[in-house]
Amino acid sequence: xxxxxxxxxxxxxxxxxxxxxxxxxxxxxxxxxxxxxxxxxxxxxxxxxxxxxxxxxxxxxxxxxxxxxxxxxxxxxxxxxxxxxxxxxxxxxxxxxxxxxxxxxxxxxxxxxxxxxxxxxxxxxxxxxxxxxxxxxxxxxxxxxxxxxxxxxxxxxxxxxxxxxxxxxxxxxxxxxxxxxxxxxxxxxxxxxxxxxxxxxxxxxxxxxxxxxxxxxxxxxxxxxxxxxxxxxxxxxxxxxxxxxxxxxxxxxxxxxxxxxxxxxxxxxxxxxxxxxxxxxxxxxxxxxxxxxxxxxxxxxxxxxxxxxxxxxxxxxxxxxxxxxxxxxxxxxxxxxxxxxxxxxxxxxxxxxxxxxxxxxxxxxxxxxxxxxxxxxxx
Amino acid sequence: xxxxxxxxxxxxxxxxxxxxxxxxxxxxxxxxxxxxxxxxxxxxxxxxxxxxxxxxxxxxxxxxxxxxxxxxxxxxxxxxxxxxxxxxxxxxxxxxxxxxxxxxxxxxxxxxxxxxxxxxxxxxxxxxxxxxxxxxxxxxxxxxxxxxxxxxxxxxxxxxxxxxxxxxxxxxxxxxxxxxxxxxxxxxxxxxxxxxxxxxxxxxxxxxxxxxxxxxxxxxxxxxxxxxxxxxxxxxxxxxxxxxxxxxxxxxxxxxxxxxxxxxxxxxxxxxxxxxxxxxxxxxxxxxxxxxxxxxxxxxxxxxxxxxxxxxxxxxxxxxxxxxxxxxxxxxxxxxxxxxxxxxxxxxxxxxxxxxxxxxxxxxxxxxxxxxxxxxxxxxxxxxxxxxxxxxxxxxxxxxxxxxxxxxxxxxxxxxx
Numbered sequence: 001x002x003x004x005x006x007x008x009x010x011x012x013x014x015x016x017x018x019x020x021x022x023x024x025x026x027x028x029x030x031x032x033x034x035x036x037x038x039x040x041x042x043x044x045x046x047x048x049x050x051x052x053x054x055x056x057x058x059x060x061x062x063x064x065x066x067x068x069x070x071x072x073x074x075x076x077x078x079x080x081x082x083x084x085x086x087x088x089x090x091x092x093x094x095x096x097x098x099x100x101x102x103x104x105x106x107x108x109x110x111x112x113x114x115x116x117x118x119x120x121x122x123x124x125x126x127x128x129x130x131x132x133x134x135x136x137x138x139x140x141x142x143x144x145x146x147x148x149x150x151x152x153x154x155x156x157x158x159x160x161x162x163x164x165x166x167x168x169x170x171x172x173x174x175x176x177x178x179x180x181x182x183x184x185x186x187x188x189x190x191x192x193x194x195x196x197x198x199x200x201x202x203x204x205x206x207x208x209x210x211x212x213x214x215x216x217x218x219x220x221x222x223x224x225x226x227x228x229x230x231x232x233x234x235x236x237x238x239x240x241x242x243x244x245x246x247x248x249x250x251x252x253x254x255x256x257x258x259x260x261x262x263x264x265x266x267x268x269x270x271x272x273x274x275x276x277x278x279x280x281x282x283x284x285x286x287x288x289x290x291x292x293x294x295x296x297x298x299x300x301x302x303x304x305x306x307x308x309x310x311x312x313x314x315x316x317x318x319x320x321x322x323x324x325x326x327x328x329x330x331x332x333x334x335x336x337x338x339x340x341x342x343x344x345x346x347x348x349x350x351x352x353x354x355x356x357x358x359x360x361x362x363x364x365x366x367x368x369x370x371x372x373x374x375x376x377x378x379x
Numbered sequence: 380x381x382x383x384x385x386x387x388x389x390x391x392x393x394x395x396x397x398x399x400x401x402x403x404x405x406x407x408x409x410x411x412x413x414x415x416x417x418x419x420x421x422x423x424x425x426x427x428x429x430x431x432x433x434x435x436x437x438x439x440x441x442x443x444x445x446x447x448x449x450x451x452x453x454x455x456x457x458x459x460x461x462x463x464x465x466x467x468x469x470x471x472x473x474x475x476x477x478x479x480x481x482x483x484x485x486x487x488x489x490x491x492x493x494x495x496x497x498x499x500x501x502x503x504x505x506x507x508x509x510x511x512x513x514x515x516x517x518x519x520x521x522x523x524x525x526x527x528x529x530x531x532x533x534x535x536x537x538x539x540x541x542x543x544x545x546x547x548x549x550x551x552x553x554x555x556x557x558x559x560x561x562x563x564x565x566x567x568x569x570x571x572x573x574x575x576x577x578x579x580x581x582x583x584x585x586x587x588x589x590x591x592x593x594x595x596x597x598x599x600x601x602x603x604x605x606x607x608x609x610x611x612x613x614x615x616x617x618x619x620x621x622x623x624x625x626x627x628x629x630x631x632x633x634x635x636x637x638x639x640x641x642x643x644x645x646x647x648x649x650x651x652x653x654x655x656x657x658x659x660x661x662x663x664x665x666x667x668x669x670x671x672x673x674x675x676x677x678x679x680x681x682x683x684x685x686x687x688x689x690x691x692x693x694x695x696x697x698x699x700x701x702x703x704x705x706x707x708x709x710x711x712x713x714x715x716x717x718x719x720x721x722x723x724x725x726x727x728x729x730x731x732x733x734x735x736x737x738x739x740x741x742x743x744x745x746x747x748x749x750x751x752x753x754x755x756x757x758x759x760x761x762x763x764x765x766x767x768x769x770x771x772x773x774x775x776x777x778x779x780x781x782x783x784x785x786x787x788x789x790x791x792x793x794x795x796x
Contacts, residue, residue: 081695082692082694082695082696083693083694084692084693084694084699085691086688086690086691087691087692088690089690095688095690095691096679096688097679097691098679098680100693210538210541210542211541213540213758213761213762214537214538214540216540267660267663274652274655277654277655277735278652278655281733282733357733360733364654364734364735367654367655367658368658370658371658371660
């Protein structure tokens, strides 16, 4: 009894110390699901792992560097695929690594004194129930393939229409360029989440003036939009147009090779509506041309395409959600179609406040169920 | 002392112990004008001393409510500005004491005159009110002979990517931050200072904050921001005097002399697209922040105050705290050791006309040199933080905060002497 009480109070002291020592690297004792944390003594020539067999679930390692060199600790799956690692452990320090191990199998642990080489290896066994991978589901595989076809077709059109737009700018055909601007952007906006995943290309192609970092150049669609609608084409407009085409070519190549997961599809459908809610509904996106409704329509198209690809999966997992999505997509479609004018749409500046408010409410109504698609897909 | 009755009615207090403590001090207030109560961290209702080496409202335990205001100086006469600062100081001393803004107060004056105090804080305790003043870059433009006194660190803040600053919510010659545990007490303070200033200053913009988003003492629990996450876990705390010396207070070597013991205040009105955030999966929210939503533990760790470990990697060798996670980019480990004392507040200014709440976080940070602290941090966040997709900076201000006022002194007396 005495020892138990003593141990408990030590724990309490240790815990409150770590709270106070906010900058002191305090550690709280882990209560792991499989017998608590596994101590690892990492020396210069040895790597002592206290337990080498666990069940699936969260595995916590407390790695102490007992050697004289800065070290690292790794947990590898077959083929040296990294499941978890903690780097840069100085002599005398203890650091924590929590790894979620979902499948049974033969793993390896490794300490790497001096942070070089293959390290000091040992086998580490995981037993127990595995979790089936969602990728095995044929419907999901079909969904990603179908969406990939959509991305490819939009990417082709994006390149074609951007080329026409760029040609018009370079030929100083201002009216043609203005007419082509929202058309080329339509294909961009339909696959925006895919394009955005290629970090630095997105701001170069689609960056708005205020988003550009100091020292960076304002280029791409919106720079040419500003030229066309406010100042008129200027000396370096053709150069900017060439740059746009180069960047669009690069992104089209990348978009066609990207491999999407079903979860990325679901999140992409949601992100497209987020784009509408933060950029298009406020008229911020196309502030010079006011062609925001073209982009709006394209974002909704893209979202719809992702949901369409996932349709059989959503139907199976959550039929009620699919019904709600259909209803709310239709409501938004109906509102948008009312704003058609000629080949395209009314300008943002031609919309009344109540019309904008109605569109915003319809986007919110759709955004809520769309945000639940990922969970349904992951079920 | 005519009309010097303490604003607070003792019967209005909840606890008998508190009332007793107040009663003893109230006698003092009647006779010697001493503070009703002196407390730095204890008691939500008590008074915080106005005088000291540093201004109150910086390391003071963060109160729950805030009213922040920026003023344009309208007078062009230096002596009128100095006179105003003296009057303001006097009113601030009284109000932080739990007294009315001026003698006579709300009901003690002539029936034919408008009351000296606006009255909405009658019957309310001091509520830990602090009033803190700052001087903006534009105050040093030459109107008041201060051009050569402008601290080099009081820069015009650069444009950060994705800034969408509203000029009507930015800048200002002066700022006043009023914090209290009762919103009415904070608003009362700003309202009365603005009233005293009519003709000499005019309100440029102001901001209400309804809930603190940081802790400035170790005894305070970490509050949550409008994203639902604990905010300010690693904030600089009042007890960390060495960190305050190194990262918050302007030293003699830093200069200028008039600002020694002071600091720099950066205010940023950060609108959050909370409706969009609310549709984001828990996993993504946690990855964006770099912490667990429930416990506040850094990803890869177990408890809130565990140190984030930026060197832990997970599946596929990807960092557990992502390269674009908020807490990585804002951490002193990635910012040359720079730390900022944060003292921000949640706000909700009604709605935006499109069915969305105009809500967010009013960031207030204090640092020793914004060029080495705030600016690099914001540059890192504005260019790489994944959270930027959900926020928009809509207002901004930068102010030099003079040192504390000594008994008998006034706000800015080191600058105007």
